[in-house]
Amino acid sequence: MSSKSEPIIRVRGLVNRFGAQIVHENLDLDVERGEVIGIVGGSGTGKSVLLRTIVGLNRQAAGIIEVFGARTDQLDSDQRLAMEQRWGVLFQDGALFSSMTVAENIQVPLREHYGLPTHLLEEIAALKVAMVGLPSDACRKYPSELSGGMRKRAGLARALALDPEIVFLDEPTAGLDPIGASAFDELIRSLQKSLGLTVFMVTHDLDSLVAICDRIAVLAEKRVILTGTYEDMLAHDHPWVREYFHGPRARAALKTAAE
């Protein structure tokens, strides 16, 4: 891990509520530069809401969120745009623009922000498609012509279009078969290493947690009750954490990882 300097994402005292329902209360979280952090928690504990709040799709009721050392709620629109170009988001089903081919999807942020010549755009798109492990003919295909796993890869390629420093992944392996899921885990890990990414991953997938996460943060009781490595999770005695990390599926995941 990189040195224990300033965290790349720092959340303090975050409160989120929808009407009378409080989702987060006094939530604290640090994400270090260059790590892969996995966010886990039961259904409805607000994992996705946390992700959406950090990237600014949902405005917090109270609390501080700092990304790259700057408070996200105090940016003017130019600074906000500059910040958004330093992160990439992969939504659950890729959220590719359905009227565009994969290559065009990847080129959207490049075209929007930088005047690059067309053949360079084509080269960049071809490179990103290769990087996420899609065949080159996927460039000319439309999202509807791709399988779920391929759509996720294409979505990841678009998230990586601007060479971001942080990548947010919302349940990247949900809905993939086990082979596809572990291939996707490997892909994230290798891209993270070669591009020096920080990965913020919301997941339910115990195999992903074991395989690629440096640290895990557990959301429960409206806040992050625990962060640490997989071993830390095993040692903790919170009932939900015990049930989650000592359940039959968790043991199976650990066994496969050990083999």
Next chain:
Amino acid sequence: MGVPSLRQDRTADGLVLRPEGRWTVATVGALDRDVDRIAAHPGTVVVDLDGLEGLDTAGALLLRRAMRRCQPTGDSCRIAGGTEAHLDLLSMVAANDREPLPLVRRNALSDMLERVGRATLEALAEAKIFTGFLGLVVERALRAAMTPWRFRVTALVHQMEQAGLNALPIIGLVSFLIGVVMAYQGAVQLRLFGAEIYTVDLLAVSILRELGVLLTAIIVAGRSGSAFTAEIGAMKFREEIDAMRVLGIDPVDALVLPRMLALILTLPVVTFFANAMALMGGALLCWMTLDIAPEVFVERFSNTNPWHFYTGMIKAPVFAAVIALVGCHAGMQVTGRAESVGRMTTKSVVQSIFLVIVIDAIFSIFFNVLKV
């Protein structure tokens, strides 16, 4: 500093390429031409990365192209200096380097011909499927008529309320205004001949025969036809229709027949209401601008041919069946993609209005032949 540049030094050993500044996606656009001007160099080529301040995949991609321009394989260039991160990035780009697929240039004329051909085939295929659906609905309707106690009365009443009762305010208002407009336009023209009183006949013919029922059908197509498509389409999209099938419920029985019967029952009633409102608007205007008192209007009106009224009312259930059939069919045609619900809804409204007007024209010819 930070502005990217590419220096070429010719030394005794060969060519040295010195990329300098920040080679990132934000800046490399300007370098594209410089890179393309590099000439091939048969001797040794060294790439000195020490001047590089920043590199991302776009920059690395361009740097590789520069190396390829010097020496076709690109891999024979020697790399000197550079941080570990930069070297990692270069080797990752090298590993994933592929020629982008060539852009397909298309011929506009042949494209247009292809589109026309495809559209024709699609229209034919659609007509076939629609005919099949019509047959299916008729078969199910006949079967349902044999077992009327099994009919879904609650759904029928609900649809009648939605499609009929709730449509009354808007249809009433629109019809009233059209009545006013027709009477006014007719009065202006007929006054030139001193034949103001014929405004009543004009209203009777135009509203009872055509406008009342057409307006009603068009508004109902926009309100209820689109709602049918959207409701059934959303159910199709969420696999609810499939769930009904595996539970042994026929979607035509459960969804299509109640909607269709509801519309067939309510459209004539709503048409009658629309006729009444339009005539009231016309009568009001006649009274105000032509001094035709209401009782005179009513007397004159009651002497007109009652077939004006009958022809309009005969058309109403036919239009209703067309609107319901097109709306439900479009809903059933929704595929697993979210945007297809929206597309089919638009299509159902356009098609049902089109069909209503075509059938209206056919009715006109038919009634003309029958001389009614």
